[in-house]
Amino acid sequence: MKKTTKRTPLVEVRELKKYYPVHGGLLKRQVAEVKAVDDVSFAIFPGETLGLVGESGCGKTTVSKAILRLEEASAGEVIFEGEDVLAAGGADLKRLRRDMQIVFQDPFSSLDPRLPVGESIAEALLVHGIGTPQERFERVLEVLRKVGLESYHAARYPHQFSGGQRQRIGIARALILDPKFIVLDEPVSALDVSIQAQVLNLLSDLQAELGLTYLFVAHNLAVVEHISHRVAVMYLGRIAEIAPRDNLFSKPLHPYTQALMSAVPKKHPADKKERIILSGDVPSPLNPPSGCRFHPRCPIARMGHCDVEEPQLRELEPEHWVACHYAEEFI
Amino acid sequence: MTAKTKTKRSKAQTSGSHGKGKAPLLEVQNLKTYFYTDDGVLTAVDGVDFQVAEGEVFGLVGESGCGKSVTSLSIMRLVDPPGEIVDGRILLQGEDLLAKKLAEMTRVRGRQISMIFQQPKSSLNPVFTIAEQIIEVFKIHENISDEEAKASAIELLRRVGIPDPERKANAYPHELSGGQAQRVMIAMALALRPKLLIADEPTTALDATIQAQILDLMQDLRDATDTAVILITHDLGVIAELADRVAVMYAGKIVEESDTITLFDRPLHPYTQGLMGSIPVLGEAKERLEVIPGNVPSLINLKPGCRFASRCAARQEYGLEICERVEPDLIEMEAGHKVRCWLYQEYEGHTPPLRKGGGR
Numbered sequence: 001m002k003k004t005t006k007r008t009p010l011v012e013v014r015e016l017k018k019y020y021p022v023h024g025g026l027l028k029r030q031v032a033e034v035k036a037v038d039d040v041s042f043a044i045f046p047g048e049t050l051g052l053v054g055e056s057g058c059g060k061t062t063v064s065k066a067i068l069r070l071e072e073a074s075a076g077e078v079i080f081e082g083e084d085v086l087a088a089g090g091a092d093l094k095r096l097r098r099d100m101q102i103v104f105q106d107p108f109s110s111l112d113p114r115l116p117v118g119e120s121i122a123e124a125l126l127v128h129g130i131g132t133p134q135e136r137f138e139r140v141l142e143v144l145r146k147v148g149l150e151s152y153h154a155a156r157y158p159h160q161f162s163g164g165q166r167q168r169i170g171i172a173r174a175l176i177l178d179p180k181f182i183v184l185d186e187p188v189s190a191l192d193v194s195i196q197a198q199v200l201n202l203l204s205d206l207q208a209e210l211g212l213t214y215l216f217v218a219h220n221l222a223v224v225e226h227i228s229h230r231v232a233v234m235y236l237g238r239i240a241e242i243a244p245r246d247n248l249f250s251k252p253l254h255p256y257t258q259a260l261m262s263a264v265p266k267k268h269p270a271d272k273k274e275r276i277i278l279s280g281d282v283p284s285p286l287n288p289p290s291g292c293r294f295h296p297r298c299p300i301a302r303m304g305h306c307d308v309e310e311p312q313l314r315e316l317e318p319e320h321w322v323a324c325h326y327a328e329e330f331i
Numbered sequence: 332m333t334a335k336t337k338t339k340r341s342k343a344q345t346s347g348s349h350g351k352g353k354a355p356l357l358e359v360q361n362l363k364t365y366f367y368t369d370d371g372v373l374t375a376v377d378g379v380d381f382q383v384a385e386g387e388v389f390g391l392v393g394e395s396g397c398g399k400s401v402t403s404l405s406i407m408r409l410v411d412p413p414g415e416i417v418d419g420r421i422l423l424q425g426e427d428l429l430a431k432k433l434a435e436m437t438r439v440r441g442r443q444i445s446m447i448f449q450q451p452k453s454s455l456n457p458v459f460t461i462a463e464q465i466i467e468v469f470k471i472h473e474n475i476s477d478e479e480a481k482a483s484a485i486e487l488l489r490r491v492g493i494p495d496p497e498r499k500a501n502a503y504p505h506e507l508s509g510g511q512a513q514r515v516m517i518a519m520a521l522a523l524r525p526k527l528l529i530a531d532e533p534t535t536a537l538d539a540t541i542q543a544q545i546l547d548l549m550q551d552l553r554d555a556t557d558t559a560v561i562l563i564t565h566d567l568g569v570i571a572e573l574a575d576r577v578a579v580m581y582a583g584k585i586v587e588e589s590d591t592i593t594l595f596d597r598p599l600h601p602y603t604q605g606l607m608g609s610i611p612v613l614g615e616a617k618e619r620l621e622v623i624p625g626n627v628p629s630l631i632n633l634k635p636g637c638r639f640a641s642r643c644a645a646r647q648e649y650g651l652e653i654c655e656r657v658e659p660d661l662i663e664m665e666a667g668h669k670v671r672c673w674l675y676q677e678y679e680g681h682t683p684p685l686r687k688g689g690g691r
Contacts, residue, residue: 055538055539055540055541056538162626164626165626192394192395192565192627193394193565193567193606193609193610194394194605194606194609194622194623195394195626196609197608197609197610197620197621197622197623198622198623198624200611200620201619201620201622204619219538219539221539221613222610222611222612222613223611225611225613225614225616226611226616226617226620245616246616249613249614249616250614259540260539260540261613262543263539263540263542263543264539264568264613265542265546265566265568265569265571265572266568266571266572267568267571267595267612267613267615268571268592268595268596269570269571269572269574269591269592269595270592270595271571275543275547277543277544277547278540278543278544280494281508281510281511281541282538282540
């Protein structure tokens with residue numbers, strides 16, 4: 001397959017694994033492992049937004065934290081501008097982290113309630129020993145303006161802000177070091193819809209203005225579609241499908257993606273929606289199903305094949321990768 | 332305090348009679364629920380009127396703090412201090428629930444009105460099995476034997492789609508997934524065939540594929556029973572799926588009410604229009620979302636006039652000055668479609684720029 005332009009990824013995740021030990025029994029020995037992330041690989045290119053979508057427990061948050069080493073991965077590599085983040089230590093890691101920031105879902109619990117927000121925002125500058133107090137102060141005011149807040153907000157405390165404003169503060173804090181890459185972990189799911197739109201537009205504006213690269217982690221498909229250039233769908237610790245946004249949403253090739261899309265409530269009460277209702281719940285990652293992890297809920301699973309052999313990601317159309325033995329049926 | 336609501340009542344009766352000719356099951360008239368906080372009086376629900384017909388699904392939609400949940404808790408008389416129902420009437424088949432003694436209310440709850448919540452797991456008692464909790468509902472309200480109650484409980488679990496109900500009946504809440512727990516809550520709520528079910532964000536805490544299952548279940552139950560539902564949600568998609576009629580709430584007031592299809596076809600209130608434009612829709616990606624600027628106002632020491640005025644794009648577009656002086660009424664624009672906005676209502680010295688059959 002001919003690649004039009006060979007782009008160099010800003011972030012490349014290779015064979016990432018994160019297993020959590022489960023202890024039990026009298027001696028509290030390790031009796032099992034939860035395979036929260038099990039062999040995940042993808043790349044994020046400069047200036048793009050990669051959406052990472054899936055239901056709770058699929059491992060999307062664990063992936064995002066492992067990339068920033070907020071969780072130590074069990075295996076794999078995360079290459080950021082040619083350097084392996086997971087192997088970096090001490091000073092190297094600190095330097096890398098200047099370029100990689102995160103915005104969390106709950107902007108309230110991620111801010112120190114006893115610190116004026118200006119100081120919370122400036123803290124990263126202090127940690128990295130950047131600037132004089134005066135320069136730091138001015139930089140704080142600059143990022144506050146960038147996220148649509150006023151300079152007088154710097155002296156206020158987190159409880160004096162609304163949810164949407166607090167998320168703006170979270171974004172300001174991520175921007176203060178002038179990073180190249182920001183992980184956005186469910187940044188709008190705690191917000192009311194009218195506020196959600198404000199924050200989504202702000203994130204788009206900042207990306208255009210500052211050339212930022214985003215990993216946008218969320219469970220809401222419509223929000224992910226809105227903001228992403230490419231989208232990866234995760235199920236039980238693995239990537240089920242990854243493709244450019246329009247390809248994925250106009251022609252989903254994995255039966256799980258199709259079910260996920262059909263589960264979105266209709267937009268108008270008069271619409272007739274054919275819904276694929278998946279039976280059962282997401283199985284436990286403690287004991288994932290054999291073969292394809294989706295096979296017990298899959299409407300097209302073939303027993304004897306899908307429950308035995310685990311499908312690998314295959315590029316069925318340009319840049320459209322699917323981990324399903326029978327995805328050709330949907331082309 | 333109830334004397335002055337009489338005129339409102341007759342108005343509500345004439346305007347809300349389109350529900351397939353059925354008499355209203357529930358009438359909420361001029362409901363006011365205030366919270367007496369240290370900072371002042373918070374007018375969480377400030378004069379809400381609506382009716383629910385038998386068997387209909389009535390949606391209450393709005394963002395956090397709009398008063399939708401406090402409205403439902405008021406109907407159940409579950410508002411705790413510093414909150415207080417200060418005015419209004421809540422008529423269930425003509426009987427005023429606000430006039431009932433608490434002991435009488437206990438008999439209304441569960442038997443006539445029941446409720447399901449957003450967090451099913453925190454609504455279940457962790458130390459009792461599912462069956463024990465459903466049986467308790469029967470034992471409190473109905474004079475039946477343990478065996479009958481258990482059989483009924485298992486039958487209910489089967490109806491709400493719990494797999495292997497005989498075995499699952501003996502499970503404890505922590506052994507259930509979120510979707511199963513919500514099914515159990517629905518089973519308990521429907522145990523006594525109540526006339527009215529209040530569902531407060533029933534699918535908000537659930538994953539997408541599980542939400543679809545629960546919406547599907549609620550649709551089946553709606554068709555199979557004549558229980559009316561008040562569906563409280565922030566999600567217009569859930570409204571589109573389930574509701575027959577819908578009221579949009581903003582800052583303690585209903586700002587628009589209509590049948591669901593009309594609301595989605597022709598939203599009249601600038602807030603409803605803004606809300607619809609600010610939601611990303613799957614399959615319709617656009618460059619930018621429409622935005623409602625600013626935040627919901629504090630409900631303590633509200634300014635006079637329309638509560639949405641400070642965020643309203645239409646007010647600026649039409650240069651209306653009355654919005655910040657006088658509060659508009661909820662008026663009927665076309666049969667069954669009401670809106671509270673100066674774009675449509677006349678007033679001394681104010682000619683509304685949009686009139687009947689208008690909208691945009």
